[in-house]
Amino acid sequence: MSPLAIARVTVALLSGALFGYGLSLSGMVDPARVLGFLDIASGHWDPSLMFVLGGAVCVAFVAVAIQRRLPKPVLDTQFHIPERTDIDARLVGGSLLFGIGWGLAGFCPGPALSALTTGLTPVLLFVAAMIAGMLLHDRVLAKSS
Amino acid sequence: MSAYWPSLFGGMVLGLSAGLLLLLNGRIAGISGIVGRLLGGHQALVNGAFVVGLLAGPTLYAAAHGALPAMTVSASWPVVILAGLIVGIGTRMGSGCTSGHGILGLARLSKRSIVATASFLLAGVATATLTGLLS
Numbered sequence: 197m198s199p200l201a202i203a204r205v206t207v208a209l210l211s212g213a214l215f216g217y218g219l220s221l222s223g224m225v226d227p228a229r230v231l232g233f234l235d236i237a238s239g240h241w242d243p244s245l246m247f248v249l250g251g252a253v254c255v256a257f258v259a260v261a262i263q264r265r266l267p268k269p270v271l272d273t274q275f276h277i278p279e280r281t282d283i284d285a286r287l288v289g290g291s292l293l294f295g296i297g298w299g300l301a302g303f304c305p306g307p308a309l310s311a312l313t314t315g316l317t318p319v320l321l322f323v324a325a326m327i328a329g330m331l332l333h334d335r336v337l338a339k340s341s
Numbered sequence: 342m343s344a345y346w347p348s349l350f351g352g353m354v355l356g357l358s359a360g361l362l363l364l365l366n367g368r369i370a371g372i373s374g375i376v377g378r379l380l381g382g383h384q385a386l387v388n389g390a391f392v393v394g395l396l397a398g399p400t401l402y403a404a405a406h407g408a409l410p411a412m413t414v415s416a417s418w419p420v421v422i423l424a425g426l427i428v429g430i431g432t433r434m435g436s437g438c439t440s441g442h443g444i445l446g447l448a449r450l451s452k453r454s455i456v457a458t459a460s461f462l463l464a465g466v467a468t469a470t471l472t473g474l475l476s
Contacts, residue, residue: 207365211391211394212390212393212394212396213394214354214357216394216396217354217402217405218352218353218354218398219395221347221350223347226412228413231415245348248348249443249444251351251353253448259356259360259364260363260445260449269363275367276369277449281452286435286436291431291437292460292461292463292464295431295462295464296468297423297426297431299465305428306438308428309395310399311399313396313397314412322421329425329429332429333430333434334380334381
């Protein structure tokens with residue numbers, strides 16, 4: 197493996213660890229907090245997750261502004277960024293589906309994966325079902341349509 | 342207000358993580374995309390390293406704060422399994438989730454990500470609110 201490739205793996209590990217820590221610190225890892233934000237009629241709405249998204253987008257916005265002035269990333273020959281701009285039914289339908297699942301249990305992919313190490317049974321069940329859903333989409337649904 | 346500081350700081354750490362991955366590796370920190378590529382066997386080492394780091398999150402939190410983060414799952418097991426399946430299919434079909442669309446997509450002002458984020462927030466609020474009213 198080239199030194200550059202080793203550096204990329206190290207950065208990915210560090211970035212993942214920061215992401216996992218951020219999910220725990222922010223409260224995103226707690227489904228009760230997430231549902232307290234998504235359930236707007238509960239009488240005790242919890243707006244804190246807006247601060248999570250706000251803080252994350254603000255910092256990421258600075259990174260994107262820097263990225264646009266760079267010809268390439270530090271450790272690779274080019275940026276790997278989605279270039280599509282079309283709005284199609286799969287984007288909207290998939291996102292609506294994701295939202296329904298998110299609102300049912302309070303888990304989205306990052307927090308659920310990150311919480312695996314707690315060993316809680318519902319987390320294990322959610323992640324197993326999520327991976328099954330991803331495989332079902334990638335290997336069956338996406339190929340038949 | 343003070344109750345919101347950890348949320349704000351936690352969010353900024355998420356943004357920092359995504360920024361590092363973007364500027365150093367040139368990659369979008371989108372969890373469903375990273376897991377999808379891992380399941381497809383693409384760049385297994387680099388995507389696997391990110392997931393290993395992600396898994397260390399609660400442990401790092403416990404090391405820094407003395408206890409694991411609070412976690413309460415109120416949904417029943419069948420609902421949890423159904424939710425997991427829908428989240429898996431939906432995030433792959435919609436090309437992203439809360440991280441890729443929600444954080445980086447919004448920061449990039451991507452039209453697709455703005456539509457996706459509005460869609461999953463709308464559906465999430467509708468589902469959680471209805472479930473709350475019915476229970």
